[in-house]
Amino acid sequence: MQGAILQLNVTDDPGDNLGKTLAMLDEAVRAGAEFVLTPEVTNCVSTSRSHQQDVLLHEDEDITLAALRKAAADAGIWLLIGSLGLKTGDADGRFANRSFLIGPQGGIVARYDKIHMFDVQINESETYRESAGYRPGTQAVVADTPFGKIGLSICYDVRFPLLYNALARAGAQIITVPAAFSPVTGAAHWHALLRARAIETGCFVIAPAQTGTHASAEHKTRDCYGHSLVVSPWGEVLLDAGDTAGVYNFVLDMDDVAKVRGKVPSMANARMFDAPEVAS
Secondary structure (H helix, E strand, O other), X not given: OEEEEEEEOOOOOHHHHHHXXXXXXXXXXXXXXXXXXXXXXXXXXXXXXXXXXXXXOEHHHOHHHHHHHHHHHHHOOEEEEEEEEEEOOOOOOOEEEEEEEEOOOOOEEEEEEOOOOOEEEEEOOEEEEHHHHEOOOOOOOEEEEOOEEEEEOOXXXXXXXXXXXXXXXXXXXXXXXXXXXXHHHHHHHHHHHHHHHHHHHOOEEEEOEEEEEEOOOOOOOEEEEOOOEEEOOOOOEEEEOOOXXXXXXXXXXXXXXXXXXXXXXXXXXXXXXXOOOOOO
């Protein structure tokens, strides 16, 4: 299967971001990609909740979703929109951080709302409270495609291996981890976490990422780590996009999933056990 990651550096202007994403998508298609993936928050990166209220839309109105669905249909490809920030109509005003798998006719094959919210204080100057603006999802999702079953996840989910175990047990052979990872945690943990999730599940892991400093009308900037990765079921890094925005092509041999699981059948060997006893 031929694929392509779009490593993006989006702003807080969804219209401007869409034009750049469509141009990169066209480049990926012309290079032969059958499956194209974009990062988390493809439509807008913003640190301002008030600005998000002004520019984000509901799913059925979202210009990015509509245009990318049409582009996928025009090209006849599969497309993973890593995620979009979307209004939900919830009483508390929180948004959804929602991933979409689009089929080659432009239909929405699967939706996934990010389950784990990034609520952390990395250091004195870098604090995130994703749950203040986004509501968490509750449903894990696996989707079937002609080239394999795909388990969906988003960014901070990668730190919670039980989710990936459940996706693999539901048949996933590819796991997607679109992200907008912090440079601090990215440098320390990104590669290790993604390789671990691939090794534990015997899945390919594809992680399209935001990169660089993201321009903002409010003059508040946010930085992302980049380094979109493709990792094999054996844990080998097949692609590392570094920190430059662009189109990055890859090829997967889906037979490798069965080969690796045959060598180290850890999913089949797993056993249930009683909760730990605390000795005193």
